Amino acid sequence: MTEDSWLTSPDANALISFARSRKTAWRRGAWGRKMRQVWCHFYRQLWDRLPDDSFRTALTAAEQHMDKVISRDEFRYACTDALQTLHWLKSPLSNPFVGFLTQVEGSKCNDLVTRHHPPELREAVRDIFGNPFRPVAFASTWRTSTAVGVAQTMYDARDFGAMPILADALQDAGCENANVLDHCRDEKQTHVRGCWVVDLVLDKS
Template sequence: MTEAEWLACEEPRPMIQFLRGWVSDRRLRLFGCACYLNLWIRFPVAELYRDVLRASEAYADQRISKSQFKLSRKKGDWEKVPCVTGEAWEVAQGAARDCSGESSKRVQRGDKWEDQVIWERPEETVIQVGLIRCIFGNPFRPVPFSPAWRTCTVLALASQMYDLRDFSAMPILADALQDAGCDRTDVLDHCRGAGPHARGCRVVDQVLGKE
């Protein structure tokens, strides 16, 4: 995938495939969690499955062990449990497919048969691409982050948003970063943009020193 293809891409699957082996397992797992959290805003889900998702985030951040995480998954119907186990890139792909209702069917084009991807909830793919851009940015142009920008205010804002999963203060974070001397338009525009934002957001992670 080229930079132009990355910037123009409108499907999460090829983007995740490209990221495999280039980005941290933590961010891939957090992307998978973000897919479900976004979907569950609009669909009721049992609390025990939210517990599984919280455990997945904790495992991604190395706050619980793998055995503790596996134990949390055994509490519910395995067919309904979110796709949050396995290799990190499998979690990212599985969550994106599950939340968008992705499937494929064979269609005939001329004298050939091809697989056509269809989505039960195509609106989710739009949000997922937005989440990928939030969490991973443009992998062709990594953004340097100056330690001087980590003022007390900047750190407090980033920590609060990460802990509460409430990213409504992102524009305020942009102001705080600018006051600290940040002049990177890609950083400031990301904070002031419409989002979506989630745990793993590249700017918040850079503030908190997370990989």
């Protein structure tokens, strides 16, 4: 895959496959977190269509575990009811959700999400992984209280309307990296929870 095809490909599966082939390009553990963010984003789009509240509980717990709010054991416990439901559920959503819940047992991510993905998932993948052809060395001095505060508010609220404000805060802190600033200021960009710039500001691995 070339940089141009990464930026323009309509195939989320191809993007994820390429990101998998470049796992070492990210900080230790970062690729796994990014892939889990893709999964969580995918199921958030299906929130009202999930079979019952046990699945929504499991999804919320997955996000909390990813952010180290709850332990792995607490995550597993939160998934208990959803796993039991899957023993008898005959829903078209059950198969992709089985893939999601394999995270409870530590299985590697597979392609179940991308075989069921909505078209907009490709933009979320690009937002979460960034551009693997242009890695950014993020300076710790850019993590000012203002930048971190703006990023944390957006992350918690899942509302990324303040991305241009984050760009201003980063620039005030000395960031002149065009990839970072342009990503924040481009009105056509899709931003989701796990956005690569927001994660860098919040120092999430």
